[in-house]
Amino acid sequence: MKHLHIPAISLLLLVLACTKDKSNYDYSEKENIEIKGVLDNYSVITLKDTLRINPELTSNKDTDMEYRWGLYKGQVGVMDTISYTKNLSHPVKESAGNYILVFYTRNKKTGVIKTKQSGLSVNTRFTRGWYIAKDDGADSDLDLFLTPNNILAEEKLENIYSTVNGSKLAGNITNLSFLSAYYTYDNGPLERTRTLMVSTDKDINAIGIGRLNLIRNKQTLFLGDIPEMGAPNAVILGSSAYYGLAKGQLYSISTNSLNSGLFGSKTRRNSSNADYSLSLFNSSSDATNPVFFDNTSSTFVTLVNAGSTLTEFSDAAGTKMPARNNNKQVLFMALKYIEYQPAPKYSFISKGYGVLQDKTNPSLKILSYLEQDESSLKITNDTIQPSSKLFNATQYALLYEDENMLYFSTDNQIYSRNLNNGFEQLQYAVPAGEEVTFIRHHTYTSEAAYAFNFVIVGTRKNDQYIIRMFKKSSGNLESTPYQVLQGKGIARGLLYIAPSVREDTYPNSF
Amino acid sequence: MKSGIFSITICCLFAAVAISCKQDQYYLFNHKARLQFGPPLNPPGTSYPTFMDTLKSATFYYYDNSKMVDTVYFDIYTIGKPASKDRKYTLQVYELPGVENAIAGQHYVAFDDASVKDLYVIKPDSVHARVPVIIKRTPELKNKSLSLGIRVKEDENFELGESSKLWRKLQFTDRLSRPDAWDEFASQYYWGPYSVAKHQYMINVTGFRWDNQYMDELSDEQVRYYRSFFQTSLIEYNKAHPDAPLKDEYGEPINFL
Missing domain, CATH: 2.60.40.1740 (hypothetical protein (bacova_03559))
Known part of the structure; x- marks a missing residue:
């Protein structure tokens, strides 16, 4: 019996053990193709530059190479072949955006393939520089100061919007903001479009950075009827929405769901659709519920998840003033910083400041510290003494994520107020004859060569604007501006735009 | 002798099992359509x-x-x-x-x-x-x-x-009737329960047909827009008619969620 088991099992193993031999008996040296002379990243200007790359190839085998250069828009999609030669000389005509450049080479004798990928940033002359939003008291336009090498302007493209589009924007500037993920059909398919939102008292204009073309205005920016326009018109970044403010009425685009960049129905004040009028000034961020102020009811309100009805803030413990019906109006408000709350909240809270004036007693003005946590608000007040410079301020800029200081202008002089101790200090004596038209604090850190942290003061002298950009030292302005930009018109705001600028780069666009 | 035959039989069965595996054929549909x-x-x-x-x-x-x-x-x-x-x-x-x-x-x-x-x-x-x-x-x-x-x-x-x-x-x-696009999902998340009165109101205040084709082609953001639009419109209607708020054919107050 045992004698029979052994051959039977052996036979079975033999049957099962046979497999087709697929081994590789080619013992020759593996081909190694090396590509040199192709950088990891390129940056070009469309309709101006020619992309020239002369790669060097080495191989340890006899070669008969074939080549191909291709472009991908974004991370996926079909490769657009732009050349079949080894040396690339490609006049750039692609639209502005980020591409992946692929160099593909194949040894026809061995079949071995080698590829090299590079990032390609296609820009226009319009994708980098200082944008100035200005008006002449009737119509608006944009000036662009080009910055090819660093943050210092080297060339001015005056009235560049009307030069490109053939006409100016109707009305006077009320707000300038930038959205980097705003959806449009500007290049055909629905896609994110880097867009300047230029708001005037007569219109809201979406202007594509790539070609500086008018993508949408009030005629096409809203679902349904065209809202009534009038100051304050503005577009504001929120945590789950873009907010459109048209004559103080709020509209929103939910960015949590698919959208085509159109604002929806007017947000209701409450369940009875009461009248309201939101201030332009707000404390909004891309991570928290916005803090708006309804000047009609003197109530701090927010909008949760781009809903259809405003929510009144509730009073947080320890608040010194009710968030609702407090008989105030807002003269200024801005975001100071946001802060992440770890477990169990896993959410952001925001801190901001506001300058409020009592409706009954206009001589009562307060500086309010606003601590927002979802839909509750803690308000801590500091009465502004009539003797203080802040009492008669007309322009303001809160330093965002920086020294705890508020800059403002009174009698066309630039002052600072230390928000810890109330100390006020003259920071810059504006030359006689100039009127301050705006103050901003903007910081940009994405590119070392272009990084800046400026307090920016815009003034008007007759029909000219003068914009001075100051570096700070311990919160105080350096004695002379780092850069001065000048042009025709009344400048109301500015933004530094570059490929790395995102919509959350400058939270306070006023 | 018996045990020898048994062992050979077992071996044959194993061998048969080992060599009997092959890929199954695909069967095509050859019957009447x-x-x-x-x-x-x-x-x-x-x-x-x-x-x-x-x-x-x-x-x-x-x-x-x-x-x-x-x-x-x-x-x-x-x-x-x-x-x-x-x-x-x-x-x-x-x-x-x-x-x-x-x-x-x-x-x-x-x-x-x-x-x-x-x-x-x-x-x-x-x-x-x-x-x-x-x-x-x-x-x-x-x-x-x-x-x-x-x-x-x-x-x-x-x-x-x-x-x-x-x-x-x-x-x-030949009456106004519930479009197919106003299904249970649309009732639950967009427009609320269907009624002819509500449907007629939507047509009246927008001037659009709100038939199946129209509702079927609405994008998500249009749906969100119109839902809020109707909510606001209804509030205003009921404020203007405090003694006669809009009701459906069953006598229930109309709402849009």
Whole structure:
């Protein structure tokens, strides 16, 4: 019996053990193709530059190479072949955006393939520089100061919007903001479009950075009827929405769901659709519920998840003033910083400041510290003494994520107020004859060569604007501006735009 | 000796098992063609709920008085190879319980009517056809809805397909009626419960038809827009009519969630 088991099992193993031999008996040296002379990243200007790359190839085998250069828009999609030669000389005509450049080479004798990928940033002359939003008291336009090498302007493209589009924007500037993920059909398919939102008292204009073309205005920016326009018109970044403010009425685009960049129905004040009028000034961020102020009811309100009805803030413990019906109006408000709350909240809270004036007693003005946590608000007040410079301020800029200081202008002089101790200090004596038209604090850190942290003061002298950009030292302005930009018109705001600028780069666009 | 035979038998069985494995053949459908209803013809990969389009509704409400007939289409599919010639198929009507059923000739054109019978064919080299159901506008439709049950019938060209896909239902009227797009999902998340009064209000305040095609083509952001628009509009209406807030035909206050 045992004698029979052994051959039977052996036979079975033999049957099962046979497999087709697929081994590789080619013992020759593996081909190694090396590509040199192709950088990891390129940056070009469309309709101006020619992309020239002369790669060097080495191989340890006899070669008969074939080549191909291709472009991908974004991370996926079909490769657009732009050349079949080894040396690339490609006049750039692609639209502005980020591409992946692929160099593909194949040894026809061995079949071995080698590829090299590079990032390609296609820009226009319009994708980098200082944008100035200005008006002449009737119509608006944009000036662009080009910055090819660093943050210092080297060339001015005056009235560049009307030069490109053939006409100016109707009305006077009320707000300038930038959205980097705003959806449009500007290049055909629905896609994110880097867009300047230029708001005037007569219109809201979406202007594509790539070609500086008018993508949408009030005629096409809203679902349904065209809202009534009038100051304050503005577009504001929120945590789950873009907010459109048209004559103080709020509209929103939910960015949590698919959208085509159109604002929806007017947000209701409450369940009875009461009248309201939101201030332009707000404390909004891309991570928290916005803090708006309804000047009609003197109530701090927010909008949760781009809903259809405003929510009144509730009073947080320890608040010194009710968030609702407090008989105030807002003269200024801005975001100071946001802060992440770890477990169990896993959410952001925001801190901001506001300058409020009592409706009954206009001589009562307060500086309010606003601590927002979802839909509750803690308000801590500091009465502004009539003797203080802040009492008669007309322009303001809160330093965002920086020294705890508020800059403002009174009698066309630039002052600072230390928000810890109330100390006020003259920071810059504006030359006689100039009127301050705006103050901003903007910081940009994405590119070392272009990084800046400026307090920016815009003034008007007759029909000219003068914009001075100051570096700070311990919160105080350096004695002379780092850069001065000048042009025709009344400048109301500015933004530094570059490929790395995102919509959350400058939270306070006023 | 017995144990030797047993061992050899076992070995043979093992060997047979070891060498008997091979890839299964693919079996092609070689039977008589079959026929069943299905979803609208759309690009491959488009997914549909199983019972989508099993019930359709139609109304003459939106048309002027000169329109006396209308055509509602279902989609039908064959199983099996396409043919090189026209293949007629046969439909039959079945009685739907609990509703008023349409009468052939009076309320719709019968499928075997000489004027339409040639429409019920699968064209050469095709596996799909749109099934026309021609309904007639009669005065009684101003006051009621009629129903029509349709079922595939086996004939000389086709056997029956899947049993759950052999039927379709049609409901038609000359009144404002619930569009197919206002389904349970739309009721739960967009527009609230359907009522003719609410439907009429939506038409009145927007000037749009709000029929099935219109509602079916609304994007998500348009749906969000109109829901908020109707909410606001209704608030204003009720403020303007404090003693007569808008109610539906059942006496319930109208709301849009």
